[in-house]
Structure formats: structure tokens, C-alpha cells
Amino acid sequence: MTLSEINSWQTIKAEVMRRIVERVWLPGDQIPNEVDLAEEFGCARATVNRALREVAEAGLVERRRKAGTRVALNPTRKATLEIPITRLEVEQRGWRWRHVILEREETLPPAVVTTRLGLSDKIPMLHVRTLHYADNSPFLYEDRWVNISAIEAIRSVNFQSIDANEWLVQNAPFTRGDITFSAANATELEAELLEAKKGAAIFVIDRTTWNGDIPVTLVRLAYAPGYRVHTEL
Amino acid sequence: MTLSEINSWQTIKAEVMRRIVERVWLPGDQIPNEVDLAEEFGCARATVNRALREVAEAGLVERRRKAGTRVALNPTRKATLEIPITRLEVEQRGWRWRHVILEREETLPPAVVTTRLGLSDKIPMLHVRTLHYADNSPFLYEDRWVNISAIEAIRSVNFQSIDANEWLVQNAPFTRGDITFSAANATELEAELLEAKKGAAIFVIDRTTWNGDIPVTLVRLAYAPGYRVHTEL
DNA sequence: GAGTGGTCTAGACCACGCC
DNA sequence: GCGTGGTCTAGACCACTCC
Structure with a gap:
């Protein structure tokens, strides 16, 4: 673990997922916007954006412009299958x-x-x-x-x-x-x-x-x- | 289509995929590095990075530091299944x-x-x-x-x-x-x-x-x- | 109208891994 | 060593959409 990783997008992603899993943020809740989270985590907004984009891809939050980011009510999990030769x-x-x-x-x-x-x-x-x-x-x-x-x-x-x-x-x-x-x-x-x-x-x-x-x-x-x-x- | 989309990462992703599908870049080939592609497409390296990262996630290229980006020999396609309630x-x-x-x-x-x-x-x-x-x-x-x-x-x-x-x-x-x-x-x-x-x-x-x-x-x-x-x- | 996420930029430093 | 991708920053403009 190097210093630069402390505020890496992976760290932020993990922390956001922790708050969802541990019910700090409840299903349906709107979570803080990117600017506020960037301030909280002491990083650039782009870093928060990268983290939240991944959490959204995992299905745990839903993001909409203006409406903000909300914890998904029905987290539809996605399973990725590799189709091998x-x-x-x-x-x-x-x-x-x-x-x-x-x-x-x-x-x-x-x-x-x-x-x-x-x-x-x-x-x-x-x-x-x-x-x-x-x-x-x-x-x-x-x-x-x-x-x-x-x-x-x-x-x-x-x-x-x-x-x-x-x-x-x-x-x-x-x-x-x-x-x-x-x-x-x-x-x-x-x-x-x-x-x-x-x-x-x-x-x-x-x-x-x-x-x-x-x-x-x-x-x-x-x-x-x-x-x-x-x-x- | 706005002007900003011309060099958007989606455009670059589509163009890279086109070159792979149409055999401009052959399986196993190393493709130009991010700096060169950024110059070719007239955009920032971060934009190329975003595009190539997505192409790599789709399984069409493999990326390694120093070794560069190569067209995958066995493009293992990934199917994403949503697991609904x-x-x-x-x-x-x-x-x-x-x-x-x-x-x-x-x-x-x-x-x-x-x-x-x-x-x-x-x-x-x-x-x-x-x-x-x-x-x-x-x-x-x-x-x-x-x-x-x-x-x-x-x-x-x-x-x-x-x-x-x-x-x-x-x-x-x-x-x-x-x-x-x-x-x-x-x-x-x-x-x-x-x-x-x-x-x-x-x-x-x-x-x-x-x-x-x-x-x-x-x-x-x-x-x-x-x-x-x-x-x- | 205005707040939010989406994207792009130019630059920087770093980690990895081939030589 | 050194070239490559990985990531972060600070700032900017834009697109969407709710009010």
C-alpha cells in the first residue's frame, strides 16, 4: 500500500460499498454529491466519479443527472460469464x-x-x-x-x-x-x-x-x- | 451529436473496435500507445485511456504496462447476466x-x-x-x-x-x-x-x-x- | 433555472515489467 | 533503465432532468 492509494478510486469504491452494505446509507437514500464526497475524501472529483461509476456498474447505486446518486432499492446483481473456446x-x-x-x-x-x-x-x-x-x-x-x-x-x-x-x-x-x-x-x-x-x-x-x-x-x-x-x- | 462527441471516448472506442473487427490491427498485434493515439485522435491521453480500458474489459485487447496494448488472440467474450428478483x-x-x-x-x-x-x-x-x-x-x-x-x-x-x-x-x-x-x-x-x-x-x-x-x-x-x-x- | 453527473484537458507522478 | 499503462489533479464546459 503506497501513500497514493489512500485516496485511490478503489479505496473510495470500497468505502462507498461498505456504507451501503452496513446500512450507513439506506436503500433509496440519496448519497452526497461528487463535489462533497471529493471534499470528504480529500481528492479530486474525477476520482470520486470513477469510484461511483464502478459502484453503479455493480448495480448498488443508481445515478441520474440532477437527481443525484441513490442507493438502489433492488440491487440487481450482475453476473459476468466468460464464454471460452x-x-x-x-x-x-x-x-x-x-x-x-x-x-x-x-x-x-x-x-x-x-x-x-x-x-x-x-x-x-x-x-x-x-x-x-x-x-x-x-x-x-x-x-x-x-x-x-x-x-x-x-x-x-x-x-x-x-x-x-x-x-x-x-x-x-x-x-x-x-x-x-x-x-x-x-x-x-x-x-x-x-x-x-x-x-x-x-x-x-x-x-x-x-x-x-x-x-x-x-x-x-x-x-x-x-x-x-x-x-x- | 455535439462537437464534443467527435473525440469522445465512445467514438475512440468504436474506432478501435472497428480496426480490430476489420483487421486493420491483426490478432496479436501491438497497437499504438496511448500518447500516439491521443495525438492521432486529437484528444487527451486520459480520453484514449478510458476508451482502451473499455475495449480491454470487452476482451478484445490485452493491456500490460511496458508491454503495451495487444489485440487479443482469443477474444474471450463476456456475457453479463442480470439476476433479477x-x-x-x-x-x-x-x-x-x-x-x-x-x-x-x-x-x-x-x-x-x-x-x-x-x-x-x-x-x-x-x-x-x-x-x-x-x-x-x-x-x-x-x-x-x-x-x-x-x-x-x-x-x-x-x-x-x-x-x-x-x-x-x-x-x-x-x-x-x-x-x-x-x-x-x-x-x-x-x-x-x-x-x-x-x-x-x-x-x-x-x-x-x-x-x-x-x-x-x-x-x-x-x-x-x-x-x-x-x-x- | 439550477443542481447534478458526464466528459474532456493538460499535466504530473507512479507502478509495473521487459530489457 | 526506461517505456508503457494506471491513476490523480484542478479546472472547465456540457447534458440532462427535476423543479
Whole structure:
């Protein structure tokens, strides 16, 4: 701890959070404005601003111009999930990763795919189905549709040594995407591939990504039973 | 758009992201330092710093003192989930929320609970089991253990009009917590309560919270089939 | 109208970490 | 050592929004 940290924004953030947690400032209360807090803490207003901005991002206070800063009534906590590349996810758990391409074909997508992406169903897309292994156990069944016109280069990629997810992450950055987590009973196919019983509860991630307004890829990830996503609050 | 926004940190952030997405700067590349970028954009270094800090938080670049700022090789995207109060979650979907207390008892917790919380199994905890409804359909089965010694006030709360989750959010702020998402097959009890078939795939959230080093609550949320968590990337 | 947060500036010192 | 990002300052103007 150096002297400069005494009035660092982290210190102020921690003190503000302490006052909220310990009920010095009650839910709904307006807290002192930035100028007053800067005076109290003996620092510049910008430092207080940085601290309060972070507290607001954490969901503990709400800030509005003129209305000031208030302790949130319903502190909606935010959980941040990192969406890793499957290979790294497997390796970080200490297993060996490998994958098998089940299908890789340029074909006309079904309506459910084109609808979600807002594309014509008359344009062929690349359909890649992959099974990922952790050591020798099935880990993840990936069913992916790629908009070829968005990334011509993918046509010439051989996915034997690198998987589609990883290649796309490195070669087709996207500007926005959405992601849905759900639970599903394993279909017969999924059960067979994941070496589970039919109907077993499967954790499913559906993800769609766009580059600007151009859809890039839509993927459904069906994880083997027992998969969990964990994060800190 | 005012003049001041031309060189705002948002503009710079967008431009930096554009250069990464459009491959002006390649993965692994070191990008110009803050002083040079400030000169290029005609702004103060602090403004560039703010922009680059946000790009780094988004996972697109990695920053290290002396080593500079590099475009990430494996851009690990981060998804932020808001963890709402169940009542609000139901109401936001346009349904009417109500809940039924199935059990509310001070009792000795099972070992699995005390182990996770690092508590002695000889201390009674408050066990609250609740069924939440959306309109008249079961929505969520909540099985919660509360560390009474952490929040004495909970003893005297009647949960008929407010539910435990909501009361705790408003009255027992925590400093840290962890959360796990998984899928499970409905047990016989869960199936009955949630009006689902036994074995149906259930989305499960396990959450534990602490206030400093004091465990506050441990809860398992089992959602009715069809529940999904959605967010933008 | 006026109070509050949001942002920008120009400068400064410091911490880290590569060499 | 020294280049880079991390942070702080003092001041300024602006944008929003409540009154």
C-alpha cells in the first residue's frame, strides 16, 4: 500500500460499498454529491466519479443527472460469464481435448435457422456438426450454421486440427451477438453422441452472432450431463 | 451529436473496435500507445485511456504496462447476466406473480449445506421452501437456507406478502457470492410442484452469498421446463 | 433555472515489467 | 533503465432532468 492509494478510486469504491452494505446509507437514500464526497475524501472529483461509476456498474447505486446518486432499492446483481473456446475450457479442467467432425456440408438451411438470422432460405450455408471430447468422454455436441457470404475464407478451412468455434473466434470477429441458456432433455441422437441416456438433462447454449447487420453464425451447444457454468458475483 | 462527441471516448472506442473487427490491427498485434493515439485522435491521453480500458474489459485487447496494448488472440467474450428478483422477472414477462410458502422452519441443516457454507452443522438455520407462480402456472421452486446469525431480523419477517429472495436482496446486502447454472432432471417432488413430468429437464441456479466471511444464504432455484436465460454479448 | 453527473484537458507522478 | 499503462489533479464546459 503506497501513500497514493489512500485516496485511490478503489479505496473510495470500497468505502462507498461498505456504507451501503452496513446500512450507513439506506436503500433509496440519496448519497452526497461528487463535489462533497471529493471534499470528504480529500481528492479530486474525477476520482470520486470513477469510484461511483464502478459502484453503479455493480448495480448498488443508481445515478441520474440532477437527481443525484441513490442507493438502489433492488440491487440487481450482475453476473459476468466468460464464454471460452471449448478447447481451452476442456484443457483448463485438466483434460485432453479432441474433436470429431460429424458433418461439414454446404446446404440450404431449414426455416428455423433462416428465420432467426433474417436470411433467405435459398442461400446455402455451411453446416458443421462437431463432437468435442474431454479425454475420452464426450463433452459437447455442437451444431453450427455459418453464413458463407459473411466469411468466404471459411470455405477453404480444414477443421481437422482447429475447430470451427476457435477458427471463427480468431478469424470472424463479430460486433454483436445474443446468447440463451436453457435445459433440454437429450434427444435420441444427442443421447447417443454424448453417451447419455435418452431424456437426460442437457445444458444448452444457443448463440447467434452478427457483424454489423450481417448474420455470421448460429450455433447450438449441447453439453454432456453434469456440465455446469460457474461464476462469481 | 455535439462537437464534443467527435473525440469522445465512445467514438475512440468504436474506432478501435472497428480496426480490430476489420483487421486493420491483426490478432496479436501491438497497437499504438496511448500518447500516439491521443495525438492521432486529437484528444487527451486520459480520453484514449478510458476508451482502451473499455475495449480491454470487452476482451478484445490485452493491456500490460511496458508491454503495451495487444489485440487479443482469443477474444474471450463476456456475457453479463442480470439476476433479477423473481417477482420482477415474472412481472416483466407480463404475468401476475404470486408465491406459496411450502415450508419455513428453523432446523439443523444437512451436511451438504454446512459444508458449502463452511458452517458447523450444529447451528440451526432457517429453511424456506417456496413455489413461485406466473399467472397460475408454477414458475420456480426455491429451496433456501438462511444463516440466522447473519441476519437476526429475518426471524420476525412474515413472508406472505414479500418473498424471501426479495426481502434478502433489500435487507441483507452481501459482499460476494457465487452462482452456478446447470441442468437437472426433475425429481419426483420437483415434477409434482412444477407440474412437469418426472425427469423433465429443469434449469437450475445454485447461488451462495457471503457478507465478508460470514455466509448469508444458500439457495437452489429450479425453474419450470421451458425457462431460458437470455442476454446480449 | 439550477443542481447534478458526464466528459474532456493538460499535466504530473507512479507502478509495473521487459530489457 | 526506461517505456508503457494506471491513476490523480484542478479546472472547465456540457447534458440532462427535476423543479
